[in-house]
Amino acid sequence: xxxxVNLFRTSIGRKFLxxxxxxxxxxxxxxxxxxxxxxxxxxxxxNGYAHFLQSLGPTLxxxxxxxxxCAVIHVWAATVxxxxxxxxxxxxxxxxxxxxxxxxxxxxxxWTGYVVLAFILxxxxxxxxxxxxxxxFKENLPRYTMTTDYRVLGLVAxxxxxxxxxxxxxxxRGFENRLVALFYIFAVGLLSLHLLHGAESLFQTLxxxxxxWSRGLRAVVTICCLAYFLGNxxxxxxxxxxxxxxxAPPAVAAR
Numbered sequence: 001x002x003x004x005v006n007l008f009r010t011s012i013g014r015k016f017l018x019x020x021x022x023x024x025x026x027x028x029x030x031x032x033x034x035x036x037x038x039x040x041x042x043x044x045x046x047n048g049y050a051h052f053l054q055s056l057g058p059t060l061x062x063x064x065x066x067x068x069x070c071a072v073i074h075v076w077a078a079t080v081x082x083x084x085x086x087x088x089x090x091x092x093x094x095x096x097x098x099x100x101x102x103x104x105x106x107x108x109x110x111w112t113g114y115v116v117l118a119f120i121l122x123x124x125x126x127x128x129x130x131x132x133x134x135x136x137f138k139e140n141l142p143r144y145t146m147t148t149d150y151r152v153l154g155l156v157a158x159x160x161x162x163x164x165x166x167x168x169x170x171x172x173r174g175f176e177n178r179l180v181a182l183f184y185i186f187a188v189g190l191l192s193l194h195l196l197h198g199a200e201s202l203f204q205t206l207x208x209x210x211x212x213w214s215r216g217l218r219a220v221v222t223i224c225c226l227a228y229f230l231g232n233x234x235x236x237x238x239x240x241x242x243x244x245x246x247x248a249p250p251a252v253a254a255r
Contacts, residue, residue: 025070185236
């Protein structure tokens with residue numbers, strides 16, 4: 001009990017909470033990207049994947065609630081630590097010298113976090129809850145019939161012939177709106193900046209960073225964040241350029 005109290009009441013505890021919840025959220029956004037990139041494959045892939053997730057029922061909602069709790073704790077800890085830091089400096093901002101030495105990602109870490117949180121809530125409302133879709137769109141949700149089995153760990157999770165929601169078409173239609181696509185690209189760019197500084201801070205907090213390999217760590221983190229941004233950029237970018245459409249889906253890959 002004392003350990004749990006210390007995690008929330010001490011600066012060290014709050015930094016540890018930020019690091020642990022940060023790891024969970026990083027794993028989620030990477031896994032989310034990998035799942036979304038299936039949109040470039042045959043419709044069976046992403047539609048089967050989405051149907052499998054929905055079939056998890058209460059388990060999926062437990063995961064969603066867990067991720068939401070992690071996000072709330074992460075934002076809360078960051079906000080409290082920022083307030084404490086300002087109070088320790090008498091309410092003054094960073095000196096010019098320190099501000100110039102800081103990276104772009106670290107200067108706007110807190111604000112990128114708030115924008116990213118707003119983006120995640122909107123993204124969930126658009127593609128998971130469907131609350132920002134028009135009434136006409138909701139009444140005419142595209143359907144799809146699986147042509148092959150969708151497998152998870154070698155086991156059939158969705159059988160061929162199963163009628164499922166056409167998530168691939170929904171994603172493409174969503175990004176055909178130029179404002180939505182540009183907002184998505186902008187938000188993902190901020191998220192990538194947030195991850196750039198956050199990942200380094202995470203290693204620092206957990207004691208996994210030292211002077212010997214800090215430069216190499218920054219290079220690896222930068223490359224990973226750039227790859228993450230480009231991976232997310234590929235989907236709305238391909239839709240806007242007409243390279244990814246609902247017509248003429250690619251052939252089923254050989255198993």
